[in-house]
Structure formats: C-alpha cells, structure tokens
Amino acid sequence: MFIPERIWPGIADGTRQKALVSRDEDPGAWRAAVYSDIPLTTQWDDGQHRGDGLGTQPTSSNSMPRMVFAMLADLGVRDGDRVLEIGTGTGWNAGLLAHRLGDANVVSVEYDPDIARTARENLRRARLSPLVVVGDGRLGHAGGAPYTRTIATCSVGEVPYSWIRRTADGGMVVAPWGTTYGGEAIARLTVVGGGVASGTFTRPSAFMRLRQQRTHRPPFEAYLRGKPWPADGERGTTSLSPAETGSWLAQFVIGLRVPAAFWRAERYEGGAYTLWLYGADTASWASADHVPGDTEFEVVQCGPRRLWDEVERAYGWWERHDRPGFERFGLTVSEAGQRVWLDDPGDSWAV
Structure with a gap:
C-alpha cells in the first residue's frame, strides 16, 4: 500500500542502491524487493531526477523494516502516547504508529509537498489518517505539543532544540545522529x-540527512590551491593502517573526537588507496596511503591542523578505553547545545 511503482532497492548493510525495479515491468522482482529486509529509495535529487538510472543523491526512501521496528522498539510507545514524527516519506512508519495509537495521536512533518501528498494517499488507502503536515522538520509542529514521543526518520548532526522543547518531561526523542566525519547511530x-x-545510542544506522542539515563539502581543488601534490604538505609515516579507521564504528568515534573534518578515499588497483582527510574550513588536509600487507604507511599533512595526528589520537583514545561500542556513548542536548560522553554524562565534551 505504501511503496511506489518505481523503486531502487538498497542493501541491508550499506548505503548503495541497485538498479531500478518497476512494478509494471517486473511485478515479481518488485514484490520481492518490497518484502525484503532492505531500504528502498523512492526519490532522487529532491524530485529533480528523471529516467531509470541512479540519481546523484537519494532524497527519500522507505526504510529497512528491521531498522523501522528497532527504532519503534526504542521509542517504546504506550497507550495514550502522542507522537511527533519528523520525515513522513512513504507514510508507512506514520501508519504503523497510527494503527498502534490511533490517528489523533500521531503527527508527521514532511518537508517535500509531493512526498507528503503521496503519503496521505497511501495512508487513506490503508484507512488511516494521522495528521501529515508540510513544513520544516527542524521546527516540529507546535499545534500538537507537548508530545510524549518524538521520532525522526532522517539523520541529524545537531538535534534541533525545538524537538526537546515540544516533548513533555519524561518523554522520549529517538533520532539517527552522526558527525561530519562519518558513522551514525540511533540516539x-x-x-x-x-x-x-x-541518553545513550542504541544501534548503528544509515539514514538520509535532514535536508536543512546536509553537508556541502568543498571541492578537492580548494585544498591544494592550484599547487601540485604534495603542495606544502609535510611527509611522514604512521604504523596505524588507514583501513583500521574505516569501519562505521571507528568513523563514529573519530568524528566525536575530531570536529569539522571529513574524508574520502581514492582507490587504485590491488586494494591500495589514499585516505584523504579535509578540514571543513579548507585550511588543512592530510593523506594516508594504504598498501595491503604494509606495516608502515606514508602520510602527508598540510595546514594549521595536523588532521592525521588528530585521527591517530582519537583512535588511540578509543583503544585505551577498550574500543567501546555505540551503546556506551551518549548524547545530552540542551538550549546551550549538545555534548557527547562515554559511560558518564558528567564527563562530556562539546561536538
């Protein structure tokens, strides 16, 4: 009832999409994808994409069922709860909540008017009618506040304070949260x-970013400033393999300890690659060359920040604390901002 005729199936453990599946052209493949435990991309490039191929950026989807149910379990709704959802998408999650709590107790905010209209049609087909509002998800919806539960189906790097303000004391806010560097988990x-x-993080996640918090990364050319590599960089070596820093959890931890930085990989034959690190202000960059089987790796760093050194310190900090998983990290949000912590909310730092 909720999935459109044309979808791009994803994979269970990543963010890539496969080729288009059309219900009209291959109903068997379409149904198999719909009833698989995978995410389904339903829109590319804010609706500007045309054609059957992959777009540039996926911008709406029906989430992987296992993640939908896990987040609803985290939300822990009870009879009489009033829920605010940020990001309606196909309307399926709002429909599940309305089925559990009643239409009058569910409000869903969707930024894209076309997506909101389709979601309402899907919900009507399922004989459900929670309130679907077109608006800026960062602001929530004042009309139904206070809510006892707030859930976001898009990721954020900064939890909008309005979500906290519009949730009653003792209420719950569940949202995918990630740093600029990479990695993400459910807060x-x-x-x-x-x-x-x-509260703490419960599990890893990979959601599309809230539209108003999307990261716009400077181009590679902004860092070398027209100079041939290694430009003004200083050469060195490291015993930390760049591959050790690439897991979803390692990225998450590094992002907590290395602010305003991001990475990309330049891959070569035979499994070798260069890990590029960039400061968001374009003043600093670093590269680390990974060659399979090596124990020493060449590093180049440039700018006022030594980004590879920062990554090494973050990784070392993680190792000294016995490589804690997502569930040992926590997040505190107040009007003054947000702070993260490991095990103890009283020992936190700003992000």
Whole structure:
C-alpha cells in the first residue's frame, strides 16, 4: 500500500542502491524487493531526477523494516502516547504508529509537498489518517505539543532544540545522529526536565540527512590551491593502517573526537588507496596511503591542523578505553547545545 511503482532497492548493510525495479515491468522482482529486509529509495535529487538510472543523491526512501521496528522498539510507545514524527516519506512508519495509537495521536512533518501528498494517499488507502503536515522538520509542529514521543526518520548532526522543547518531561526523542566525519547511530534521549534531554545510542544506522542539515563539502581543488601534490604538505609515516579507521564504528568515534573534518578515499588497483582527510574550513588536509600487507604507511599533512595526528589520537583514545561500542556513548542536548560522553554524562565534551 505504501511503496511506489518505481523503486531502487538498497542493501541491508550499506548505503548503495541497485538498479531500478518497476512494478509494471517486473511485478515479481518488485514484490520481492518490497518484502525484503532492505531500504528502498523512492526519490532522487529532491524530485529533480528523471529516467531509470541512479540519481546523484537519494532524497527519500522507505526504510529497512528491521531498522523501522528497532527504532519503534526504542521509542517504546504506550497507550495514550502522542507522537511527533519528523520525515513522513512513504507514510508507512506514520501508519504503523497510527494503527498502534490511533490517528489523533500521531503527527508527521514532511518537508517535500509531493512526498507528503503521496503519503496521505497511501495512508487513506490503508484507512488511516494521522495528521501529515508540510513544513520544516527542524521546527516540529507546535499545534500538537507537548508530545510524549518524538521520532525522526532522517539523520541529524545537531538535534534541533525545538524537538526537546515540544516533548513533555519524561518523554522520549529517538533520532539517527552522526558527525561530519562519518558513522551514525540511533540516539535515544529522555527529556529529563529543565529543557534537557539525555541518553545513550542504541544501534548503528544509515539514514538520509535532514535536508536543512546536509553537508556541502568543498571541492578537492580548494585544498591544494592550484599547487601540485604534495603542495606544502609535510611527509611522514604512521604504523596505524588507514583501513583500521574505516569501519562505521571507528568513523563514529573519530568524528566525536575530531570536529569539522571529513574524508574520502581514492582507490587504485590491488586494494591500495589514499585516505584523504579535509578540514571543513579548507585550511588543512592530510593523506594516508594504504598498501595491503604494509606495516608502515606514508602520510602527508598540510595546514594549521595536523588532521592525521588528530585521527591517530582519537583512535588511540578509543583503544585505551577498550574500543567501546555505540551503546556506551551518549548524547545530552540542551538550549546551550549538545555534548557527547562515554559511560558518564558528567564527563562530556562539546561536538
């Protein structure tokens, strides 16, 4: 009832999409994809993409069922709860909530008017009618506040404070959260009163970013400033393999400790690649060359920040704390901003 005629199936453990599947052209393949535990991309490039191929950026989807149900379990709704959802998408998640709690207790905010209209049609077909509002998800929806539960189906790097403000004391906010560097996990925050929400991460995730918080990364040319590589970089070596820093959890941890930085990989034959690190202000960059089987790796660093050194320190910090998983990290959000912590909310740092 909720999946459109044309979809681009994803994969269960990543963010890539496969070729278009059309219900008209191959109903068997379409149904198999719909009833698989995978995400389904339903829109590319904010609706500007045309044709059957992959677009540049996926911008709406029906999430992987296992993740949908896991997040609903994190949300822990009870009879009488009133839920605010950020990101309607196909309407399926809003429909599940409305089926559980009743239409009058679910409000869903969707930024894209076309997506919102289609979601309403899908919900009507399922004989459900939660309130679907077209608006800026960062602001929530004041009309139904306070909510006892707030859930986002898009990721954020900064939890909008309006979500905390519009959630009742003792209520829950569940949202995918990730850093600029990479990695992402589900934050499960309890509003503890005084305009503060705090809690731990529950599981890794990979969601499309809230549109107003998308990262716009400078081009490669902005860093070398017209000079041939290695430009003004200083050469060195490291015993830390760049491959060790590439897991979803390692990226998440590095992002918590190395602010305003991101990476990309330039790959070569035989499994070798260069890991490029960039400061968001374009003033600093670094490269680390990974060659399979090597124990020493060439590093070049340039600018006021020594980005590879920062990554090494973050990785070393993680190792000294016995490589904690997502569930040992936490997030506290207040009007003053957001802070992350490991095990102890009293020992936090700004992100």
